[in-house]
Amino acid sequence: MKITETPINGLLELSPAVFEDSRGYFFESFRMDKLAAAGVNKIWVQENQSFSKKGTVRGLHYQAGTHAQAKLVRVIQGKVLDVAVDLRKNSETYGKSYAVLLDSKLHNMFYIPEGFAHGFSVLEDAIFSYKCSAYYHKESEGGIIWSDPQLLLDWKIDKPIISEKDELWPTFDEFDKRIGGL
Numbered sequence: 001m002k003i004t005e006t007p008i009n010g011l012l013e014l015s016p017a018v019f020e021d022s023r024g025y026f027f028e029s030f031r032m033d034k035l036a037a038a039g040v041n042k043i044w045v046q047e048n049q050s051f052s053k054k055g056t057v058r059g060l061h062y063q064a065g066t067h068a069q070a071k072l073v074r075v076i077q078g079k080v081l082d083v084a085v086d087l088r089k090n091s092e093t094y095g096k097s098y099a100v101l102l103d104s105k106l107h108n109m110f111y112i113p114e115g116f117a118h119g120f121s122v123l124e125d126a127i128f129s130y131k132c133s134a135y136y137h138k139e140s141e142g143g144i145i146w147s148d149p150q151l152l153l154d155w156k157i158d159k160p161i162i163s164e165k166d167e168l169w170p171t172f173d174e175f176d177k178r179i180g181g182l
Contacts, residue, residue, distance in 0.1 A: 001031055003038045006100075008086055008093045012038060012111040013100050014072075027107050029074065030131070040111055042070050044131040049076070052122040057160040059119015060085055060144040060169070064182055067140035068114035070133040075102045078126030081156050085144060085172070088115035089181020095172055097151055115182045117144045119166075121155035142179075143169035 002015040016027040035042070052058065060083065063069045073082060085097045100110050102120075104127075112118050120128065146155070146162065148171045170178070 010113040014109040060117035067137035073130040074109040076127040078124040
């Protein structure tokens, strides 16, 4: 498994070795020892899966405080643009974002530590799977509006399908003034 650092400290892209033959393919989708060697020492307590239609945008979500979640995300089927926004108040990249194309044909994954807002846009119908380091806790949930012009995010979707909840999150500036980082 190849683990690549991104320009934002803590965000990692993982590319497994895929072994193919006439029967199909095999790859390790999770290796605790490889993650630990890259500095990721998490106990994964919850795994979620969703299906989303092409054109959907989900996010940008986070959980705060003792319920903050690190996530290890991948697509089982399809293709998504996965986005993380740094909300760590003492980070040099506070307010900056990073996106990675997750493709079921590449089998790549994205590690997002605690302190980030996370979302994705669906470029092909997709089954999305993610491990979490903390249980979902509704009262600790927050978000940043997906369309915040300050974040300069190109979701690669012309007419996105958005939930009502995701249309109501504050902008990054409003988050910064009210909360001041995670």
